[in-house]
Amino acid sequence: MLAARAHIQNFSEASALEPHWGYADRVVPCTNDAGSCAYLDVVYHSHDLGMLYSGIIWATIGAVLLLWAIGRHAASSQPSGVQLAAEGEGVSQKRSSFQRLRRALPSHARRYLLPDAARPIFGRITRTQVLTLVLLAGYLTIFSFVGIVYNTWITPVKKMPGVYNTRTSLGPWSDRVGLLAYALTPLSIMLSSRESILSLVTGLPYQSFNFLHRWLGYIIFVQSALHTIGWCVIELRLYQPQPTVGAEWIVQTYMIWGVVAMGLLTLLVLLSTPWGIRLTGYEFFRKAHYVLAMVYIGACWGHWEQLKVFLLPGLIVWFIDRGVRFARTALLHYNFLPSGHMGFRAASANIALFKDEVNGDVIRLDYDHPQDAWDVGQHFYLTFPDSSIWQSHPFTPISSPVFGADYQRHSYIFRARKGETRKIAELSMKRIARLKDRDESHDGLMADARIPVVMTGPYGESTMRHLAPDANVLCIAGGTGIAYVLPVLLDLASCSQAPDRHISLVWVVRHRSDIDWVAPELAILKRKCRNLRTSIHIYVTRASEDVNSVPTVVSEKAGANACAKEIGPTSNSGSSFGDTSSALSVHGVLKSELGMNHIQARPNLDGVVEEFVAGTVRGGTDVFASGPGGMISDLRRIIASINKGGEVWKGNDRWDVRLTCDDRLEW
Structure with a gap:
């Protein structure tokens, strides 16, 4: 399969094959002309450095996460630095310089990094998020160019006197940006996971990574597009004779998969734009995003199998995320059935409907469920089987959890505008109307209308965990x-x-x-x-x-x-x-x-x-x-x-x- 991607090497004259991780084996010694051999030296050296730089990128990400985790542990083990004075003293005890610095630095950073940044471009995103993106983009830009020898080699075409190929460093550079696009794929999937490993390490809620996931996807798209454009210029213009070389190149198996991968990635980007989501609807975007992303990774595997070291972890992270979601839902609803046996049972919620023809009706759900208490600030994903088992939406309980209780009270309010929430409002109105018709004595008591609910969660951060006692x-x-x-x-x-x-x-x-x-x-x-x-x-x-x-x-x-x-x-x-x-x-x-x-x-x-x-x-x-x-x-x-x-x-x-x-x- 790789013979077509082995450049100008003649495997029939090979005395040995030199393996290169993530690339085609190299024929040694080189039996081509001097210019071609020099070009191959640059290609393979650049690729090896690209693999090294990819490792450095992931090592840097790992080091940042490790330091973050250590800092979180150190901060949680330190006293808050706020010791309230005994009543009547009127002042609090003095803090150490370290404790004052630990509070002053975040306050100073908030003054400059908390406001929105370039709203027409990024939306309502803080400068902190944009600064993180800029640092990541700058880091990738450096590694996209360093370590490549930039030169041009004019080499003869065998058996065609007077015909020459133009070989430039565009080839190794295009390979480099394509390699980095592969290397960033697992990170993109980690940033989109609801059962987030990053959240476990950093303590940040999973939704705080959505901005980086979206813009990292744009970066991967740009890298892939530059990789594609670079090789199109090489194969369709610089290599001779044309159009023979270009026609033979585009029908090769690895190239067909490359075209498929680029098409899927383009579709992913278009559907994830604000106008794309408005045009197709959020639920279609979400489901299509899952399917297209998995097929895209498969097409990348078919395009260049040697880089599956970056694709396989991404697939594993995705399947773990889906598996943990399913397991959490199953465990949360594994309760006693009316028959007395144990099994899966949806919660039965009371419906309260508050009509608002102009802005959208508001629905309130109330029910009790046997489970452990969640942390204040966390939310659940709710699915309504009577409407659709394929959609779930995040809602924050307005009820306060009670630690140690066998049952927890769940209360939710949400506005029904369109889509799934609109369906729930219509379903609620029908059930309330049926109850009123059946027994006028109810006079529309909202607690009598019920709807089954399936939960997944809880998700998100605890808003009270880091609240100082005197805040x-x-x-x-x-x-x-x-x-x-x-x-x-x-x-x-x-x-x-x-x-x-x-x-x-x-x-x-x-x-x-x-x-x-x-x-x-x-x-x-x-x-x-x-x-x-x-x-x-x-x-x-x-x-x-x-x-x-x-x-x-x-x-x-x-x-x-x-x-x-x-x-x-x-x-x-x-x-x-x-x-x-x-x-x-x-x-x-x-x-x-x-x-x-x-x-x-x-x-x-x-x-x-x-x-x-x-x-x-x-x-x-x-x-x-x-x-x-x-x-x-x-x-x-x-x-x-x-x-x-x-x-x-x-x-x-x-x-x-x-x-x-x-x-x-x-x-």
Whole structure:
């Protein structure tokens, strides 16, 4: 198979074959003309260096991950550096220089690396992610060119007097970039894995690697395209006689597989662009991406089998990821069946539907499931078998996990716009309507409609694990983004807190009736926050559109041991049926129990964050946020401007402000 790729070597005259890892064996001694032999020296030497450089790239990646893991372990074993003073002392104990430096450096880096970078090109991505991409691209660019002897050799064509081949360093350079494209394939698959090895090592959630996965795919595409263009120029122009050489070259087996691989890679890139996803739909893109990627790796194997050392690990990582997903789902749902036997059983969820014809209905699911507690901030992938077993979507539970309990309460809210979530909304409406027709006495009680749910997870990072005991907490959410921040507040409210710790929630909704989505949790939070320095502010941006709306209550800052003011009932325009108060009462909560601040306006995020930070007594601030992309971008800019590493070094932790956001949620 490799005879056609052995360049100009004459195997019939070989006295020995010199093996080269990842390439065709070389005939020694060289029996061609001097120019051809010199060209072959460059080709094989460049390839050997390319294999060495690929090893160096992977060794560098391994070293970075190892140092990262060691740093995580060292950081977790070190005391937080925050020892609250005994009550009445008024000051905290002094930190060492190392502890102050450990807080000052991240604060200084956040000031410059947290905001969005070149949004028209990269989207809403932080400068940290783009800097990582730039470093990787620069690293690959260096290794694409170093170690190659750049020259041109004019060599005669055998048995054709007066006809000459032009041999240049374009050949070994094209091989180099193609080799690097193969070498990066396992990394691309690792960056896309949900059961991520990288997450285990770094502690970062798997979704934080999606940006690098996408842009590494673009880099691999560019490398492959340059490899293809380079050899097309060589075989179709520089080698003579033409068109004979080109016609014989393009029909060889390895070239056919190369054309297939390049075509599949081009299709992968086109479908993964924003306009490609909008055109075909996200679910089609996701399924097609899996299939095309696997076929692409097979075509690469057929094109150049000697580099399977890079392809086989990629396949293994992919199959491990899929196998672990399947195993986790099976174990999570392996429970007692109604017959008394053990087997696979989907969870049965209560459906609550909140109608919204303009922005999309909101669905709430509630169910109990026997399992261990997850960490606050983690999410589950939910599949709805009654709609489709081939689709799953990530949702963050708004319920707080209870460690040590036999059953865990799962509660989810999500907006049904189109696709699978729209199907679930339509299915919910049909089931609720059937229940109402069957028994009018139900009056549309939402808890009576049920739907089976299959879970996979939990995934993601714990938002509370690295929260310092004296850190002030500001939660900002837009719409259904409340699902990400509400568990943080519920977890804090269930524990004793430092007397000077400030906690605040800012939630932006379109209508007052949107509060019904999480009415039970807000009532629990209100009851528990009486003993905390907590404030809750709900911004209603379209209160004027509500039917029978009541005057909004102007916000007043809540002091210690006080939550907020009481408000009257909301309108019933957001309920799927009947009276909203009765709908809420099935959850055990009346609207009159919800004493929150309501503000008819859009919040000035600059003022909200700056006022909160200015009002803190001691400790830094952790901001948890989820909502539309514009809100997340604004918060990154605001928080970056507040961070002052120099002040943190002096011991003023007020200027150490961190942001943890969940931008997966659809607005």
